Each structure stands twice: as structure tokens, then as C-alpha cells.
Amino acid sequence: MTEQSRGRQQAATIYAVADLAQVSIATVSRVLQGSHLVTEKTREKVLDAVRALDYLPSGAARSLAARQHAAFGLVLPELSGPYYSELLVGFETRAAELHQSVMLVIAGTKDDHGRALRTLASQVDGVAVMGADVSHVRASSKPLVVIAGQGRPDTEVILTENVESARTLTEHLLDHGRSRLLFVGDPGAARDVHERHEGFLAAHAGRGLVPAAPVLAPFREREGAAVADRIISGELSTDALVCGNDELALSIMSRVLDAGLDVPGDLAVVGWDDVMTARYVRPGLTTVRQPVQEVGALAADRLHDLVSGAPSGALLHVLPTEVVIRSSCGCPAPSRTNTVSPAPPRKRDPR
Known part of the structure; x- marks a missing residue:
């Protein structure tokens, strides 16, 4: 081994490999661990960088031994x-x-x-x-x-704040005169979905209304299409949907629009997450960021x-989260936001 290559080996780190391959150090780590979550092209880039720098992964093991x-x-x-x-x-x-x-x-x-x-x-x-x-x-x-x-x-x-944002979003639909709201999502699937449904229930309780049972649907595009088909066929009677995430909301909107329904005229739809697509679809998706x-x-x-x-x-x-008003709820099409801050911090999570 030449003095030049010996010096390169001593200087090489996982960060140098990541920089040469133009990937994150997490990607380098995955490649060295044999993970299948990396494309073949990226894997080759990382391995080429490892060879070029004479990088030895055992250096990480030495770092661990040193309690770093x-x-x-x-x-x-x-x-x-x-x-x-x-x-x-x-x-x-x-x-x-x-x-x-x-x-x-x-x-x-x-x-x-x-x-x-x-x-x-x-x-x-x-x-x-x-x-x-x-x-x-x-x-x-x-x-x-x-x-x-x-x-x-x-x-x-x-966590992110869920209950008050969902309550605000649901009340907003009620203020538009919608009277047959449905919550789309599975409150039993995850804590955040459960809290969003809590906000949906609280908005109804605050108006003295009895909410419908939730429409159980995992957070996947195909599940949104299935819910839309039930609405189109008349199996589900509703004039507004509070969806547990944007993926469901966007999928439902696309399907009902293709079927000739008007959003928000026939059906108001709101989501959750404010994914990039939400601001570019027409009508723009009212959601929670x-x-x-x-x-x-x-x-x-x-x-x-x-x-x-x-x-x-x-x-x-x-x-904190933000309610983002666009036009799928029935509003003209502003982009105002309403930040909902969390409740005062608690010493211990009671759940």
C-alpha cells in the first residue's frame, strides 16, 4: 500500500463516502448493511465511492467500541x-x-x-x-x-395537535350548511386518527347534533376510490366528508368528479396533511397542515x-397544526390559515 492510499484510507469516513456518492449517510449505511431499500443505481454509486476512498466499514465498529x-x-x-x-x-x-x-x-x-x-x-x-x-x-x-x-x-x-383542528374543520363545514357529514378513516387504527375523529364528534356535540358512524377506511388511495363508489351508487348518503388524510380525500374527489358530481356543490371534501398535490388540484383541497x-x-x-x-x-x-382553507369545502378559494396550538403541556401522557 502506498503512502497516498494509506492516508486516503485513514481519512475516509462514512460522511466522505456519502459526499462523493451524493447521497445521505443513512443511504450509505443501508448499502453497507445489504438493505434492499436502495436502488441498484444508488448502490453502485455508493460502492464506487467506497472503493475510491478505500473506506472500511469497520471504522464504524471502532467508533462504537469507543462509545461514540x-x-x-x-x-x-x-x-x-x-x-x-x-x-x-x-x-x-x-x-x-x-x-x-x-x-x-x-x-x-x-x-x-x-x-x-x-x-x-x-x-x-x-x-x-x-x-x-x-x-x-x-x-x-x-x-x-x-x-x-x-x-x-x-x-x-x-404528537401534532389533532382534536381542535378537526373540530374547527368540521365546524367550518357545518357553517357552510352541510348537514350529513361523514368521517372517513379508521379511528381504531392509530392515535392521531382517533383524535381527529374526537374533534369531529366534538363539533357535532357542540351544535347538539348526532354524528354518523365513521366510514372505516385505511389511509390508501384505493380505499378512497372504494368510498367514492359507495357515494356514487347511493349506498352512502352525505353532503360533506371529513377525511382522515389527504390521500383519501384526493382519491375520493377524483373519483366523484369523474362520475359527474360537483365538488363542492354536491359534495364538500376536506383532508389532512396538506400534501403538495392539495394546493394544485381543482378545486383546491381544504385540509390541515x-x-x-x-x-x-x-x-x-x-x-x-x-x-x-x-x-x-x-x-x-x-x-401545532394549521387549518388551510381552499375551495373544496365551499369557500371561494382563499389560502388563509388558522394555526391551532396544542393544549398546555402536561407532565405525563394520560393515555
Whole structure:
């Protein structure tokens, strides 16, 4: 080995590899771990950079042996749809700024979350888990942060405000004279959906109205189309829909418009998330904007503090949301927003 190549090997780091390959350090980590979540083109770019720099992954192992933080784990229920990609971007970007790599695990069912946590516990310094109830999962020595889920009594939980925003959105439809509202989503599927349905119920209770039962639908495009077909056929009688996310709302809008119904004339539709498409469709989608990337970044920040031994602060972190009024609800088409702040912080999550 020449002095030049020896010097290059000593200087090479995972960050240098990521920079040369023009990818994130999390992507480099995935390639080196043999993950299938990387395209063949990206894999080749990373491996070419590894060869060019004479990078040895064992350097990361030496870093771990020196008790330096190397990786965070992130457990997501899936990766489909814009929400999870936004969350992942926020988490990975902040982790990279903190000089951490990221190990991603997809847990398809509720039973998989405990298994995913046990798998990651031996490979990372801390884990963030999304949309899960880990209150009964065996405690781990590794720091744990829960996003939009249920934690143990000593676990930090990160949420966005849901109840008041959903109440405001539902009241807005009632103010438009809509009288046969339906909530589309499954309140039993996740904590945030449950809270959005709570807001829907609260708006009706505040007007002395009896709400209809929710239309149970997973957050997938095809499920929205199925709900739309039930409306078109007359199986569901409604003049306004409060959808649990934008993917359902946009899918329903597209299907009913193709069938000749008018939105919002025949059917008002509102969603949740404010994905990019929501502002470009016609009519523009009235929805709720939540800071998804900021949630991911905060989860990485909290893990870093916990791994570093910083004292725990609040166990519950609630980020504000914004009601975004466009025209799918019946309004002319402004773009005003109404920020809904969370309730005063509580010392412990009571759920």
C-alpha cells in the first residue's frame, strides 16, 4: 500500500463516502448493511465511492467500541404515501446533522413493532417508533421515542395537535350548511386518527347534533376510490366528508368528479396533511397542515439528547397544526390559515 492510499484510507469516513456518492449517510449505511431499500443505481454509486476512498466499514465498529454514537433506529408501519417520506426526510436530515446514521425497519402489523424494537436494540443507540402502542413492550435499555403512538409511562411521545383542528374543520363545514357529514378513516387504527375523529364528534356535540358512524377506511388511495363508489351508487348518503388524510380525500374527489358530481356543490371534501398535490388540484383541497418534517427532526433531536445522557424534559411534545382553507369545502378559494396550538403541556401522557 502506498503512502497516498494509506492516508486516503485513514481519512475516509462514512460522511466522505456519502459526499462523493451524493447521497445521505443513512443511504450509505443501508448499502453497507445489504438493505434492499436502495436502488441498484444508488448502490453502485455508493460502492464506487467506497472503493475510491478505500473506506472500511469497520471504522464504524471502532467508533462504537469507543462509545461514540453511531446510529439511530426508526420503525415505520409502511413507506407508502407522502406522510412517511416526509417524516423520514426530517428524521434522516437531522440525524445526519448530528453525525448519526439511520437504520430503518418497516413493521407492517402491530405485532411487528415489538420484534422490530428487539431487532434494532442491539444495533443502534436509540429508537424512534411511529404510530405504535409500545406501552406493553418489554422495556429496553436503549432510549425510545414514540411518534403519534402510545408509550410507556416514562417514554417521550411526539404528537401534532389533532382534536381542535378537526373540530374547527368540521365546524367550518357545518357553517357552510352541510348537514350529513361523514368521517372517513379508521379511528381504531392509530392515535392521531382517533383524535381527529374526537374533534369531529366534538363539533357535532357542540351544535347538539348526532354524528354518523365513521366510514372505516385505511389511509390508501384505493380505499378512497372504494368510498367514492359507495357515494356514487347511493349506498352512502352525505353532503360533506371529513377525511382522515389527504390521500383519501384526493382519491375520493377524483373519483366523484369523474362520475359527474360537483365538488363542492354536491359534495364538500376536506383532508389532512396538506400534501403538495392539495394546493394544485381543482378545486383546491381544504385540509390541515401538520409539520411532518419537524416531527421527524424533533424525534432525532430527542434521541440524541437521551443517548447523550441529557436529563429528560417533558414526556409529551405536541406541535401545532394549521387549518388551510381552499375551495373544496365551499369557500371561494382563499389560502388563509388558522394555526391551532396544542393544549398546555402536561407532565405525563394520560393515555
